[in-house]
Amino acid sequence: MRAILGQLLTLLPLGPVALARVVDTTGPGPRELGAAMIVTGSGEVHGSLSGGCVEAAVVASAQEVLTSGHAVTDRFGYADSDGPAVGLTCGGEIEVFVERVSRARLPLLSALRQRIEDGSPVAVATTMDAAPEWKLLTTADTEPWHGVDRDARALLAAGRCGVVGADECAANGAPRPRTFVQVFAAPARMILAGANDFVRALSRTGRQLGYRVTVVDARETFATAARFPAAHEVVVEWPHRYLGEEQEAGRIDQRTVVCVLAHDAKFDVPMLVTALSCPHIGFVGALGSRRTHAERVERLRAAGITDDQLGRMRSPVGLDLGARTPDETAISIAAQILAERAGASAVALDRIDGPIHR
Template structure:
């Protein structure tokens, strides 16, 4: 639902009831991921998309029905239809599990608070029951900021605490996912499947080395939604004028900056200096931090020498195995712009556990579901 947060925020502020249709499960090559939503208000205004057009008409009518009847949430399953694919089927061959529910903003102030946090760019998670007892289906609770404190309630019991903790963990990871809870005395007797919608702060891309490749990479990183920092110890090169797409340009020794800045599991560290006096202390530190990606530019010869120096500096084989060097995928890249695509392609593949191989050389679904938290 957070894909349409701006509109939902406005409707909540105006106390306008609406129907919310959310993708809660997918199979095969589904066009859009779990958590994507369409909403329809009482005037018939629709916002969002869950299929890129294939089943929008059917979903719209179901939303109108649920909104008008004021009834319980409904489930709909959309797969490929040979007879009428464009009307009610997915031409891509995937399958969508959709939950449609009525939302009355006056009864869910916590949802309005989460949407408010989201439109202001802050971190928020909305946990939505998508499978379980009928009386709990569609209920939500929210986690805002860096705490696991719940706003709203699912069952008023232990399940709230468990789901809030799971939502907080996914929020810190920056990932929307389904979680399974309950089925035991310690949480709740009923087993629940909960979809946690996450709007996290922008992940960070830390680029070390104020070179032409860094200028192109900062632009590519910004395009992908990263908060980009370029850092170099040489003030003549590390200027805002040279890196207009970076969110910040820092003049400092790379390892000193990395020691004091904030990183997390979504942070990408890209070392483009290929100068041992900068690289070795920086990589020694970076490979010991809980960041998502560490890559370093250089030739094969530079890489071999870098490994030798890092080993002498006490970096273990386990940590060295995290290093992506030479940085990037084999695209035959030459220019800074091509190299930036090579590097960001590797980061995307690494983040999503992709192979980096041409899709034409693979079989099976194009889109993979990320592992669920349990």
């Protein structure tokens, strides 16, 4: 919706429009979540959802929505390019939510544009029912909303769009409506220092969780894109130098995860000194045995790291899952990251009382 936000603000004072957005995808698809198209009462079309595969069908739905005022959801799957069915030729599926938007949304949309221009993370949550409700979400927002606010803020924190709700009732017994959360923020970052099997496994897990994953190692032979296909970027540089440059450039924030997995003090210690000296990093973890941890702490103290700064380091990183393999270790580390991000206990659900989605 970012691409057509200006047009939406211009058109709404002239009358209601139909807004169609991609809210879910499966498999290969031509557009990302949140891709949007506007259809006016006079039949003008702005934006695109699929590069032409399903636009005509969506326009027809939009015209019905403008007439009835009731939102609809359409799902399009694979369709042979030579066949009569409407669908995608790429083999994927998309779900499109079409709703009538009036000038009453102008204040929220104006506030949304202002936060985007300011570079502040923001999201729009939309209930996907016949009469949709909207809510503007910010990182400082703590107001309960239909029992989906916690899940919606988790998506905002991760910097990714998605659908929440509809799986169970909220704590008060009220239904949690299926809600599309469109996030306008860069994805949270995961910076992995090292170039080994543990880094390869965690890069896959981190990407699946919505992080933008960077692998950094000074050894050109090992730090290659071919060895780390799940990483968004592989950087050949001393990890502490790279992290320092990213910090100076303002590309590090409280959502950033740094994991030091090199198993080599000449890489690990300088990287941890830089990471622990940066108060804005949300999670700092280091892989290693108990003995490695004890030796590492002594080296960090000798480098001037204080006890308060050491208290921010998760070492040995990960939860006690009995992990042995790189893939198991990646799950252990990711579980700890998720638990700390959400302020959760990491205790087995059958050992605690109360709602799962608190």
